[in-house]
Amino acid sequence: MKGGYTKAMARKSPPPSRPRTSHTTATAMPGVRRSTAPAMPPAPPPWIARQLARVDWAHVRERLTQYAKLARMDRPVGALLLLWPTWWALWLAAQDFPPLGTLTIFTLGVWLMRSAGCVINDFADRGLDPHVQRTRERPLATGAVTPREAVLVFLVLITLAFLLVLLTNRLTIELSVAGAFLAITYPFMKRYTYLPQVYLGCAFGWSIPMAFAAIGGGDWTTFVKTLPLCGLLFLANVIFSTIYDTEYAMVDRDDDIRVGAKSTAILFGDADLPIIAVLMVTFMLAMLLVAQRGHLHWPHFAALGIAAALFVWQQWLMRGRERDACLKAFRNNNWVGLALWVGIVLSYALK
Numbered sequence: 001m002k003g004g005y006t007k008a009m010a011r012k013s014p015p016p017s018r019p020r021t022s023h024t025t026a027t028a029m030p031g032v033r034r035s036t037a038p039a040m041p042p043a044p045p046p047w048i049a050r051q052l053a054r055v056d057w058a059h060v061r062e063r064l065t066q067y068a069k070l071a072r073m074d075r076p077v078g079a080l081l082l083l084w085p086t087w088w089a090l091w092l093a094a095q096d097f098p099p100l101g102t103l104t105i106f107t108l109g110v111w112l113m114r115s116a117g118c119v120i121n122d123f124a125d126r127g128l129d130p131h132v133q134r135t136r137e138r139p140l141a142t143g144a145v146t147p148r149e150a151v152l153v154f155l156v157l158i159t160l161a162f163l164l165v166l167l168t169n170r171l172t173i174e175l176s177v178a179g180a181f182l183a184i185t186y187p188f189m190k191r192y193t194y195l196p197q198v199y200l201g202c203a204f205g206w207s208i209p210m211a212f213a214a215i216g217g218g219d220w221t222t223f224v225k226t227l228p229l230c231g232l233l234f235l236a237n238v239i240f241s242t243i244y245d246t247e248y249a250m251v252d253r254d255d256d257i258r259v260g261a262k263s264t265a266i267l268f269g270d271a272d273l274p275i276i277a278v279l280m281v282t283f284m285l286a287m288l289l290v291a292q293r294g295h296l297h298w299p300h301f302a303a304l305g306i307a308a309a310l311f312v313w314q315q316w317l318m319r320g321r322e323r324d325a326c327l328k329a330f331r332n333n334n335w336v337g338l339a340l341w342v343g344i345v346l347s348y349a350l351k
Contacts (some may be wrong), residue, residue, distance in 0.1 A: 067153050070122060070139045071115035077331050079114045081244060082204050084337025085237040086110050088344055089208040092229060092294045093215035096348045102168070102214050109164045110207060116157035117183045117203070123150045124187035132255040134323075158183075165210075169218030172210050179206035190256075194267035197249065201241030208234045229293040236286035243279050244333040246272065247318065250326040273318060280311040287340065296347040303343025307336045 072078055086106050090098040122129065122140045129141035139145035145153075158180060165176045182203035189196035209223075212230045216222040223230075242264060249256070249265035250272060256263055268275045284304060291300050314329040 066139045066144050067149070070119055070145050070150060070153060071157065072118040073115060077334050078118070079111050080334050081241075081337060082114050082207070083107065083110045084334075084341050085205060085233070085240070086207040086211060087341050088237075089211035089230070089233055090215065091341070091344045091348060092233060092290070093212045093226065095295070097345075098215060102211075105164050105167055106207065106211060106214070109161050112157050112161040112164070113179075113183060113207075116154050116161065117186070119150055119154040119157065120184055121187040123147060123154065126150075128259050128261060131259050132252055134252055134255075168214045171213040171216075171218040171220065171223060175206070175210045175213055179203070179210065182206055190261045190263060192262075194262045195264060196262065197242045197245040197264045198238060200245050201238030204241050205234050205237035208237060229290065232286060232290050232293060236283055236290060239279055239283040239286060240333070240336075243276055243283065244330050246276055246279075247314070247326050247330040247333075250318070250321060251323045251330070272321075273315060276318075277311075277315060280308075280315075284308060284311075294344075296344060297351065299346035299350065300340075300343040303339045306339040310336050310339070 068074060087103075090103060090106060122138055125135070126140045126147060129135035129138050135141055140147065140150055162176065162180070165173050182199070183206075186196065186199050186203045189199045193199070209230055212226045213223050216226060246264045246268070249263035252261075253263070253265045257266060265272060284307065287300075287304060287307075290296070291304075310332055314332050317325045317329045317332070319325075
């Protein structure tokens with residue numbers, strides 16, 4: 001009886017119900033795929049969205065394009081001519097590959113300071129550039145950028161460069177103040193002296209003592225010990241800058257005479273090519289002394305041979321003193337700087 005009753009109850013009992021699982025529970029179970037729909041980014045607050053909607057982005061792009069032209073960001077040759085001597089100094093000071101952080105700081109700093117120098121140069125020459133064929137289309141000369149805008153762009157660039165220097169050490173920061181003074185005052189030299197190209201060499205070359213100070217850790221005793229090599233390299237760069245900026249000034253010589261600007265191209269007159277040749281030889285001798293002080297090897301001397309050949313090519317280009325030929329010779333100095341840097345790098349890499 002008891003067994004029959006139990007069987008009867010089992011027949012009447014409903015089957016056990018399945019546990020219900022929600023979608024969320026199911027997706028959390030092993031073997032079940034989660035939804036892969038990307039999460040939507042949070043919407044900006046309404047007041048920000050309203051402000052962004054009011055911005056004339058076409059106008060913003062146009063202004064930024066003009067500022068980039070003002071800073072010559074579309075013409076990198078000038079920045080490279082400043083970069084190569086800086087890299088020479090970093091490798092010579094470190095006697096090998098320099099610290100990556102220091103290399104990055106100086107590379108960005110060169111780009112910013114060259115841009116700032118171009119802006120302040122155009123600001124100083126805003127009354128002269130409209131009368132010179134090569135510069136009459138510059139943003140300040142055409143009125144596309146106002147003098148006030150140019151000053152603001154300059155302040156932004158030089159502030160960013162100074163913030164980079166703050167990542168180094170005290171001695172490098174102190175030297176940067178002198179470098180900023182040279183960069184700001186250079187554009188006005190053509191009104192008072194026929195040697196603005198020499199002054200440019202000092203301004204462009206000031207990154208050399210800064211590089212030695214940064215690699216040396218800011219220690220004054222260490223910096224003094226490097227002065228013979230640092231001083232030789234600085235002198236060589238002043239000569240190198242005078243060479244290529246005189247070639248550059250030869251493009252504008254007739255216009256500069258007409259508007260009353262001064263330059264080494266005007267000072268040298270018909271003797272410009274022989275004097276530039278003497279400066280080229282002097283530069284090569286200075287770089288030979290740098291090799292002796294910096295313990296450089298055969299790759300550097302091979303690079304000097306390439307540089308000498310490039311200088312001969314520049315003299316050939318400028319033999320008729322045509323504007324385009326002189327400008328081409330100026331740009332060719334980028335390869336001189338690159339060749340010498342490669343020579344220095346390989347000298348230490350194969351040591």
